[in-house]
Amino acid sequence: MSQVPHHDGDHASTRPPAGLAVLPVLVVAVVAFVDNTGGAGTIWLPLLAAGPALAATTNGPRGVLCVGLLATVLGAALGTDQQVPTCELVAVLSALLAVTAASTLAGGLRRRRERVLAAVRSVAEAAQHALLQPVPETVGPFQVAVRYSAAAAEARIGGDLYALVPTPHGVRLIVGDVRGKGLPAVETAALVLGVFREAAYDEPDLLAVVSRIERSLARNLGPDDFVTAVVAGCPGPGRLEVVNCGHAPPLLISADGEVTAVETAHPAPPLGLRALSGQLPHLQHLPFTEGEQLLLYTDGVTEARDHAREFYPLAEGVARHVSEDPARTLTELHDELLTHVGGRLHDDAALLLLRRSATDTDGRAAHPCPAEVVL
Incomplete structure (x- = not known):
């Protein structure tokens, strides 16, 4: 029987499960599929921003940037294919890029907080071990x-x-x-x-x-x-x-x-x-x-x-x-x-x-x- 609680001091333990990392890509894919199938123009395209926004909670800055660029490319392709007016398409793509930039920054700050938390955990665990004998x-x-x-x-x-x-x-x-x-x-x-x-x-x-x-x-x-x-x-x-x-x-x-x-x-x-x-x-x-x-x-x-x-x-x-x-x-x-x-x-x-x-x-x-x- 374990006599004391065990905690992993690695900062990886604070990250979401690995399976969640692909969720933002799936969100982008679903939105693109629905928009392409329905041919709804700009009605669905703004929802592509949900991909990079969600990635900020499940991925690092590089992952957020990749999801944001994927959403922007798909948005541009779908808008061009559906002959969305240029001014509307530019507004949608600008919004996607802005959300991607903000989400990349948020992902970086979250990763930094994870590293700080891991360091604090390591210090606390060392203090516990210094006082603890089974x-x-x-x-x-x-x-x-x-x-x-x-x-x-x-x-x-x-x-x-x-x-x-x-x-x-x-x-x-x-x-x-x-x-x-x-x-x-x-x-x-x-x-x-x-x-x-x-x-x-x-x-x-x-x-x-x-x-x-x-x-x-x-x-x-x-x-x-x-x-x-x-x-x-x-x-x-x-x-x-x-x-x-x-x-x-x-x-x-x-x-x-x-x-x-x-x-x-x-x-x-x-x-x-x-x-x-x-x-x-x-x-x-x-x-x-x-x-x-x-x-x-x-x-x-x-x-x-x-x-x-x-x-x-x-x-x-x-x-x-x-x-x-x-x-x-x-x-x-x-x-x-x-x-x-x-x-x-x-x-x-x-x-x-x-x-x-x-x-x-x-x-x-x-x-x-x-x-x-x-x-």
């Missing part, structure tokens, strides 16, 4: 799957984030959502992941990991910025720790498919706002045995609406599609989510599913291979 499918006794969908087709990076790190203290993971959009959100997401990666390995206490992220954000965020996040860890066989900082509650899935929201009795503010509220995060201890799964997600999933403005029922969807293969579960869940919204999400959506498949080890790693994603 999440492994297996980590010790755990199976892992992730799924991300961008609301915009051209999206590369954003404020949704997730990471999984095997450490001497067990597997640790985070899913979060940065307030805001654009490069400031990406910068904050990168900061959170960087601090999490170091702290998760160094700190034996999960609350200490959260505190280090909080201190870093307090120094770097503006007064109105914050990050909602869930930080979880598996410190030993059959054990699960969860710290929720203003984020949607994770879903705990039992071995028999029962889905339970991991609500906290002591709500904590989002990361970056602790100084304003004075509330401290609470560490929840839960059993996590063989066959059980933990789903973390961002609000782009639960706030997805259908045509009737109904939210997507995530817990019910998980119960319908849960299986022993996390990748399969998320694929089916994601397909149902897209069906629910009519094929296009209006916000980024991230899902991370962790399944305990064995009980002989606890996921500790002397030499971890961290995996992190910024979306």
Whole structure:
């Protein structure tokens, strides 16, 4: 399963399909055929201008010029054959040449914009790869799957984030959502992941990991910025720790498919706002045995609406599609989510599913291979 969206940085991906390049020629041919068959003189000849005008959206400047010259030659031939008055024919041909010139210029400007867009895409993709490492499918006794969908087709990076790190203290993971959009959100997401990666390995206490992220954000965020996040860890066989900082509650899935929201009795503010509220995060201890799964997600999933403005029922969807293969579960869940919204999400959506498949080890790693994603 693809864990992150793939985009082709080549500017050719922005061009129309190759078959559309011949459409302007077909338009010119049809107009010429109709005019020649009907013998209507100047009634149909002005429509030849549709050829170069359409070519401006499907071809480069050279293609537009060729279509325009073809239309002009055919117009001159048909006008002469049908004995169109000279003044009328000159007016039609002049209009064809003017449209051709304008369309050639428009085609050149469009091609230039395509090249600029390709360059911007390449920079964004390089930034994404600099921050991105694929999440492994297996980590010790755990199976892992992730799924991300961008609301915009051209999206590369954003404020949704997730990471999984095997450490001497067990597997640790985070899913979060940065307030805001654009490069400031990406910068904050990168900061959170960087601090999490170091702290998760160094700190034996999960609350200490959260505190280090909080201190870093307090120094770097503006007064109105914050990050909602869930930080979880598996410190030993059959054990699960969860710290929720203003984020949607994770879903705990039992071995028999029962889905339970991991609500906290002591709500904590989002990361970056602790100084304003004075509330401290609470560490929840839960059993996590063989066959059980933990789903973390961002609000782009639960706030997805259908045509009737109904939210997507995530817990019910998980119960319908849960299986022993996390990748399969998320694929089916994601397909149902897209069906629910009519094929296009209006916000980024991230899902991370962790399944305990064995009980002989606890996921500790002397030499971890961290995996992190910024979306």
